Amino acid sequence: MAISTLQNTFEQQFSLWVLYFFAYAFVGWLWESAYVSVRKRHWVNSGFLIGPIIPVYGFSMAAVLAVIEPFENNLVVLYLLSALLVTLIEYVTSWLMEQLFHARWWDYSDVPLNINGRVAIPISLFWGVGVVLIVKFIQPLVAHLVLYLAVHYGIFMVIGLIAILMFDFGFTLANVIAFGAATKRIGDAIEDKKGELKAKVADTGAKLEHEHAWLEAFRANTGEREQLPNLNFVQRRLLRSFPHLRLNNTRTSVKDISALAELRKRLAQRK
Structure with a gap:
């Protein structure tokens, strides 16, 4: 009984975090594609993958949600921590993608206070504001949806999404x-x-x-x-x-x- 309960708990937590990743990867794709599309005046799929997700957003928000719970009501700490985490993930992602594909997929060299063109302090400050707004206003809705999906579809939906992601990535x-x-x-x-x-x-x-x-x-x-x-x-x-x-x-x-x-x-x- 104890082993079964532990297994169920692990599956539930795993399902929740994977669904959070996909939910925010989709939200990030929607935001970035809409922003680029408005600037170019025609629809642009702004993601690296074919599917409607941008993994760096999913990883960033999953990391933030995993760390911020003790500081959720302290806006200053929440803001600084969010900006720092997202900036670190963006820098590492930029470096890894350049090493793998021999290309710089985004470049902040023209933005003041940038670090090797991979990240820039003004952009990081913007991400901090964005994450605070997401945690306060979007996260309750996303949490409700993720919990519903985890309860009704659980590990089977998670396995399906991971399989699609792996095919898309390959x-x-x-x-x-x-x-x-x-x-x-x-x-x-x-x-x-x-x-x-x-x-x-x-x-x-x-x-x-x-x-x-x-x-x-x-x-x-x-x-x-x-x-x-x-x-x-x-x-x-x-x-x-x-x-x-x-x-x-x-x-x-x-x-x-x-x-x-x-x-x-x-x-x-x-x-």
């Missing part, structure tokens, strides 16, 4: 590994074309018609364009979802790589 990971090699080839081709056009201008004394003359050159030259790797939907989405993405294996901007990838897609659809 599929995205496979695409990102190929993405690095493909974007390097595209970036190198763009830099070669820009250099070729600049040399031509220097030799003839002419002027480039506009700054995107290199893109028009690829549009006109089917052979050169078709020799480049074709980015799939997932890879093109990553370029759109992370406008501040900085690839370590090429000095070409993500904006230029994305422009050429979209050009290839449009021209291929016309055939």
Whole structure:
């Protein structure tokens, strides 16, 4: 009886924390996608994964909820602790993703008081305010939903969600590994074309018609364009979802790589 009770207690606690992770990973995805979509004036899935979650938000809020209970009624401590925890998780996540994928997925280098471009004090202060508001106003609703799901669906729902997450992560990971090699080839081709056009201008004394003359050159030259790797939907989405993405294996901007990838897609659809 004692072992059965202990097992049930462990399963319940495990289910609750996993559901908290997924709940706040979804809330974070909804917030960030809405923010980016409003700025770009069209819908953007702002997550790294295909599914509607951003794991860093789930981990951050789960960590905060695990630590803040003794300080829940002390707004000052709650604010400082929340800002510190979220900042630490954001920094570690940025570093790990750069080591794994050889790319900086977000960059705060232009924000004052940043630390290696991975985190910035103004952003951290904002996260502190956001977490306090979530704990005070959103968490009671989320806690009610999570408890309902844990009681009615329990470990089976948790196992299903983890399985979907693992499939999503594996599929995205496979695409990102190929993405690095493909974007390097595209970036190198763009830099070669820009250099070729600049040399031509220097030799003839002419002027480039506009700054995107290199893109028009690829549009006109089917052979050169078709020799480049074709980015799939997932890879093109990553370029759109992370406008501040900085690839370590090429000095070409993500904006230029994305422009050429979209050009290839449009021209291929016309055939």
